[in-house]
Amino acid sequence: MEKNHLNPEKWVDRYADYLFNYTIVRVNDREVANDIISETFLAGLNSMKNFKGEASERTWLISILKRKIIDYYRRNNSSKGQAEVKMNFPNSDNEGDWLEEKVADLSVMTAEDQMENRELGLAILECLDQLNEKQATIFKMKTIDGIDTEAICNEFNISPSNFWVIIHRARIALAKCLEKNWF
Amino acid sequence: MKLSCSEAAELCEKAEYKEVSLREKIKLKLHLYFCRMCKNYYQDNKKLSGLLKKADLKACSHQEKENFKEKIKQENSQVSNQQKKH
Incomplete structure (x- = not known):
């Protein structure tokens, strides 16, 4: 079997979004998530010699990330002394809003739905990895960051119809990959 | 007026990102009909x-x-410096 190699210069471009989506749902705070991700990259660098090349680079980084998230939970809990349960009681300041709040609550997804959607998101990002880098970057810029077609065309120096061909190919590949791996 | 399939594909994508004009939309619908x-x-x-x-x-x-x-760059240079020392 071919061995996997580590390529730290490519980590950020390849995995940052994936790690971010994985982390944000678990810690719910952008800054904390970013800290954990940098810790993960640094820990990865420092233990590169332990990488045996059996797992994929992504799987290996995720296993480090998981440990970092657990560390974070521990630190967080010990500093507070106890686990905290947050509940949203309607407060009196915005009385009168409560009815709308309740109605809105009904449409809020359950935790399981959210988890499932997050997994779907990770599956999508994993599938995007199989595209070539330029395709994947352009697709992400358009679909996730919502950047204007014109701005992307300028940055990559491509024509609009070129751009749409890239989007088209990316979406076909993505659909195929998702069909295989998710459904 | 007639659209080829590859032109239609482009319009399909534009439609998903809400970037089709009305004219294009009609052309696309017509093509999809056939x-x-x-x-x-x-x-x-x-x-x-x-x-x-x-x-x-x-x-x-x-x-x-x-x-x-x-951060990776900084750490990387530190790591390689240490390796040189050893």
Whole structure:
């Protein structure tokens, strides 16, 4: 079997979004998530010699990330002394809003739905990895960051119809990959 | 006026990102009416958009990524310096 190699210069471009989506749902705070991700990259660098090349680079980084998230939970809990349960009681300041709040609550997804959607998101990002880098970057810029077609065309120096061909190919590949791996 | 399938494909994508003009929309609809293959693609592509929306993907900002890269670079030079010493 071919061995996997580590390529730290490519980590950020390849995995940052994936790690971010994985982390944000678990810690719910952008800054904390970013800290954990940098810790993960640094820990990865420092233990590169332990990488045996059996797992994929992504799987290996995720296993480090998981440990970092657990560390974070521990630190967080010990500093507070106890686990905290947050509940949203309607407060009196915005009385009168409560009815709308309740109605809105009904449409809020359950935790399981959210988890499932997050997994779907990770599956999508994993599938995007199989595209070539330029395709994947352009697709992400358009679909996730919502950047204007014109701005992307300028940055990559491509024509609009070129751009749409890239989007088209990316979406076909993505659909195929998702069909295989998710459904 | 008549659209080829590859032109229709382009319009399908534009439609998903809400970038079709009314004129293009009509052309596309007309093409889809006669072309089974493109119609299937159009519908599947719509479903894909639904999934993408559901997944609600987040991305790191450019700045955040640059920060990560900077940290990796620093650490990397430290690690290689230490290796040289040993």
